Amino acid sequence: MRRLTIALGLVVSAFATMGAQAAPPIQHWKQDNGARVYLVEARELPIVDIRIVWDAGSARDSGLPGLARLTNSLLDQGSGEFDADAIALALESAGARLSRGSQRDMAYLHLRSLSEDKALSRAVETISRMLAAPxxxxxxxxxxxxxxxVGLRAAEQDPGVLAERAFYRTAYGDHPYATPPQGTEEGLRAITRDDVAGFYRDYYTAGNAVVAIVGDIDEQRARALAHVLTASLPEGEAAPPLPSVAMPERTEEITVDFPSTQAHLMLGQPAIARDDPDLHVFYVGNHILGGGGLVSLLTHAMREERGLSYSTSSYFVPSSQPGPFVINTQVQAERADEAVEVLRELLQEFLQEGPTADQLEAAKLNITGSFPLNLDSNSDIVGYVSMIGFYGLPLDYLDTYIEKIEAVEAKDIRRVFQKHLDPERLALIRVGPQAELP
Amino acid sequence: MRNTELFRSTGRAPLRRALLGLLALLYLALGTAVAAAPPTIQEYTLDNGLKLIVRPDHRAPVVVSQVWYKVGSSYEHPGITGISHVLEHMMFQGTENYAPGEMSRIVSRAGGRENAFTSRDYTGYYQMWAADRLPLSFELEAERMRKLVLSKEEFEREVQVVMEERRLRTEDNPIALGMERFNFVAYPASPYRMPVIGWWEDLRAMTVADLQAWYDRYYAPNNAVVVVVGDVEPTDVLALAEKHFGPLQAEPPPPAKPPVALDAIGERRLELQLPAEVPFLAIGYEVPSLATTDEPWKAYALEVLAGVLSGGESALLPSELVRGREMAASVSASYSLATRLDSQFIFAGYPAQGHNLDELETALTDMVARLQKSLVEPERLERVKTQIVADHLYQMDSVYYQAMQIGILETTGIGWQMLENYEQAIQQVSAEQLREVARHYLQPARRTVMHLNPLTQRGAEQ
Structure with missing residues (x-):
């Protein structure tokens, strides 16, 4: 074991210098129509990923939950003389894959294509036609x-989904983040064609779009393709900022009766926005508490010490406005009270004490050491680059990542956690069988 | 269930001609692209029987290292179901030289990601990290290949974790619970009928002695395959493997018992009532895998047939049943050719609102009848092949997936060499062969049909 430790020390220091070069260079330009384009050339495989992201997520639903998702789902269902069959035929004959989706902040289209000229042009032209006049x-x-x-009903079979919905509703109250991206039955039933067309007109504009391109393509061709992709969009403007988030006034406990064998538990609150200067500190703190997998404090307490759960973790969703920090687990229904107590105590203790020096060191070594894994595929890179573009993060975000992580101290984590979290204002959700409890 | 969508083959004529021209060009491009892309795979066998397979991929300074054991739930028998998976959990709970959880802490501090997986045909362990950490992967895996310490205390706590995992994945998930019952009926004599995670009674009755016997029988270098993909040189990896795995002692090979073959015993039906919100349909047909088929083209034809049915938005099921007739909210066909024993060709889906399970079943049965009667149009067949070949290339983007593919092919007895012939085998599938496998395999006598009916009031309204 001693030999092993020494060897590790050497490897880590050698690696720290290499890490700085690991992030790929990002090229960036803004088109005349307002679309912001980001390019990373990766020439090894003959493929290209293009992800177009709009500020058109469910936070823009405006009282019709499901509007953003429904609009997004209709993008490949027909445009002009091109019906859904023709769109699918054109893309798939060229070997291309198109996926789409929407969450709270963003809606996107993602194209994966061969980089060969004809195939890529065919795919890009198809998307351009799709967007021209849905x-x-x-x-x-x-x-x-x-x-x-039907999807909504199927999701309601999952106690985890019910817990998440109750959590956002409780933690976010009147804020747009409170409504689920998949919509509600009432919202979906109320949406009209005019609502969808209006949503598309307002948010699917060039000025509200980020285009991220990664793969076997040079700048000149990327410029041309980005132009074709967005040429049919109205110029428009970036969507206005979302309303700010109010912290819940007190801890609120919500219980949902559900015929499961486990209780699903979620506790947390609105916490931190993507552009917050405390983000890296928060990241390291969360990694130690519950984000670092099997070795995190929460997993250790719940799984390794008590055998209470298969999966216990904490995560946070840095968003345009402060997204939530959440602790999430599932335990045998009979042991839900015990679990809640363990989780609350651990959170309380971590807020007061922060991490030990050893915990901090271990977390930093893992985060910095595993950094290249975040960027080892084109699909990973296009995810990061579109995120950088969407949230307007600096182009050197990935280059400065490791040094920012390494600069984090235990006292920073204590300060930042205390600043962003308040254990007296938690949303605490339990979904599980209530009647059968003793 | 993936949410697949739709299609109807009514492309406008001018567009069609344009696409045909494109296809010819695309094939040229694909031919060169795919031929140039896959790096060479190297295979070595150590004196103790351990197989090492290395695929260099220098795109990023990372490596994935996986150790695969040829054991999984299909090696189990009633009374000990779930034991391969519980053993996988115990592999993190201490060895002669490492305390419980210590390996995970070491991997984490070294910037690694680790986990493990158990399936019907295999159990695997992996680390992903910077390429220069590979020696540590081998050091840790060599240790737990031979020096696991199974303590009663750790086991009694860990089996609780596994029971929570079963509650999470199966008990509280109506589709998973339904498919567990489906498998029990669809595989009348195959060990694939038993759940990977095990039956409750077997988990409760499991002992440390059972685990020790399982470990002793299957965890030895001659029953392991090590797969390494990433920024490495094969000869360096071989030297490392010799150093760490080379000294390990081989064991007598585990007893190989031939699987029972009960072909075409007649249609089986399940009408399940479960707490659920929406009805769900599954139809499975007994089919061979690439490992069990008498002629390989049959497995490739089944793979292409799944693509014809649901390989994309332009495939038959999304086009005709989701869009055209609006019969299904989502529906798919799936087939995996990479299994050790005979497999299933499975249709699954949710009826659209206003339609029921019987209607969707009839629509799928009609679709099968059509494939048995008429040939798939040449254009559609070409499109599906193009898509399968392109997807095969896209998968090269992930080093993890590349390693998974190799490990699965090795532990199912197919062999990684299949990857080198895959594209050609797909291209050779003819419309006549599609019709032939549809006629031969998609027969009622080979079929299991499951209707999952929601117990709730709302679901009953459907």
Missing amino acids: SFSENDLARQRGRML
Whole structure:
């Protein structure tokens, strides 16, 4: 064991210098129509990933929960003379894959294509035509709405989903983040074609778009393709800022009766925005508490010491406005009280004491050492680059990442956790069988 | 269930011609692209029987190292189901030279990500980290390959964790619970009928002595395959493997018992009532895998057939049943050719609102009848092949996935060499062969049908 430790020390110091070079260079430009484009050339595989992201997530639903997701789901269902079949045919004949989605902040289209000229052009032109004049036909709207309603019902079979919905509702109150991206039955039923067309007109603009391109492509061609992709969009402007988030006034406990064998527990609160200067400190603190996998404090206490749960973790969602910090676990229904007590005590203790020197060192070594794993595939890189573009982070975000992590001290974590979290204002959710409890 | 969507083959004529032209060009491009892309795979066997497979990928300074054991739930028998998976958990709970959890702490401090997985045909352990950490992977894995310490105390706590895992994954998930019952009926004589995570009774009755016997029988270098993909040189990796795994002693090979074959015993149906919100349909047909088929083209034809049915938005099921007839909210066909024993070709889906399980079942049965009667149009067949070959290339983006592919092929007895012939084998599948496998395998006598009916009031309204 001693030999091993020494060897490790050497490797780590050698690696720290290498880490600084690990992030790929990002090229960036803004088009005349306002679209912001980010490019990373990765020439090894003959493939290209293009991700277009709009500030058009469910935070823009404006009283019609599900509007953002439904609009996004209709983008490949028809445009002009091009119906859903023709769109699919054109993309798939070229070997391309298109996926789409929307969360609270963002909505996106993601194209993966061969980099070969004809195939890539065909795929990009198809997307351009899709975006030019989406039909939003009544028939397509009804079908996609129906499918989302079935999806919503299917999701309600999952106590984890119910817990998450109750959590956001409780933690965010009147804020747009309170509503689920997959919508609600009431919201979906109320949405009309005009709502969808209006949402598209307002938010799917060039000025509200970020285009991230990663793969076997040079700048000149990337510029041309980005132009084709967004040429059909109205210029528009970036969406206005979302309302600020109010912290809950006190801890609120919500219990949802559900016929499961486990209780699903979530506790947390609105915590931190993506552009917050404390973000790296918060990241390291969360890694120690519950983000670092099997070795984190929460997993250790719940799984390794007590055998209470298979999975216990904490995470946070840095967003345009402060996204939540959440502790999440599932335990045998009979042991839910015990689990809640363990989790609250651990959080309280961590807020007061912060990490030990050894915990901090271990976390920093893991985060900095595993940094290259975050960037080892084109799909990882395009995710980071689109995130940097969407939130307007500096282009050297990835280059300065390791040094910022290394600068974090235990007292910073204590300060930042105390600043952003308040254990007297938690949303505490339990979903599980209530009647059968003794 | 993936949310697959739709299609109908009514492309406008001018577009169609344009696409045909494109296809020819695409094939040229794909031919060169794919031929140039995959780095060479190197295979070595140490004197003690351990197999080492290395695929260099120098795109990023990282490596994934996986140790695969040829053991999983399909090696188990009633009474000890779930034992391979519980043993996988115990592999993190201490060895002669490492305390419980210590390996995880070492991996984490060294900037690694680690985990393990158990399936029907294999149990695997992996680390991903900077490429220069590979020696540490081998040092830790060599230790736990032979020097695991199974303590009663650690086991009694860890089996509780596994029971929570079963509650989370199966008990409280109606689709998973339904598919568990489905498998029990669809595989009348195959060990694939037993759940990987094990039955409750077997988990409760499991002992440390059971685990010790399982470990002694299967965890030896001659029953292991080490797969390394990343920024490494094969000869360096071989030297490292010789150093760390070379000294380990081989064991008598585990007894190999032939699987029982009960072919085409007749249709089986399950009507399940479960706490759920929406009805769900699964139809499975008994089919061979690439490992068990008498002729490889049959497995490739089944793979292409799954692509014809649900390989994309333009495939038959999304096009005709989700969009055209609006019969399904989502529906898919799936087939994995990489299994050790005979497999299933499975249709699964949720009826659309206003439709029920019987209607969706009939629609799928009609679709099967059509594939048995008519040939798939050449254009559609070409498109599906293009997509399968392109997807195969896209998977090269992930070093983890590349390693998974190699490990699965090795532990199912197919062999990684299949990757080198895959594209050609797919291209050779003909419309006649698709019709032939549909006629031969998609027969009622080979079929299991499951209707999952929601117990809740709301679900009952459907």
